[in-house]
Amino acid sequence: MSIWSRGDRTGRVEEALLMLQGQEIIDDLEIVPDEPKPYRVHVPAGIVHMDEDEASMFALGAVVGAFGGVAREQA
Numbered sequence: 001m002s003i004w005s006r007g008d009r010t011g012r013v014e015e016a017l018l019m020l021q022g023q024e025i026i027d028d029l030e031i032v033p034d035e036p037k038p039y040r041v042h043v044p045a046g047i048v049h050m051d052e053d054e055a056s057m058f059a060l061g062a063v064v065g066a067f068g069g070v071a072r073e074q075a
Contacts, residue, residue: 013052016059017041025066 028042
């Protein structure tokens with residue numbers, strides 16, 4: 001079973017960023033496919049332009065930052 005509906009890496013990166021937007025961890029997201037850094041992530045400090053590698057690492061870091069503490073809490 002997979003949580004990803006898209007099979008390629010680009011699709012998975014886009015889904016991860018869309019999940020962050022849906023959870024209101026990022027403010028907004030724009031994807032401009034023809035740009036060298038197609039992912040434009042809106043955060044309180046401004047707009048961050050990223051390529052696919054940067055966006056995938058950003059998504060991982062954002063999830064860990066947002067949910068890491070909750071995951072470590074004892075029930």
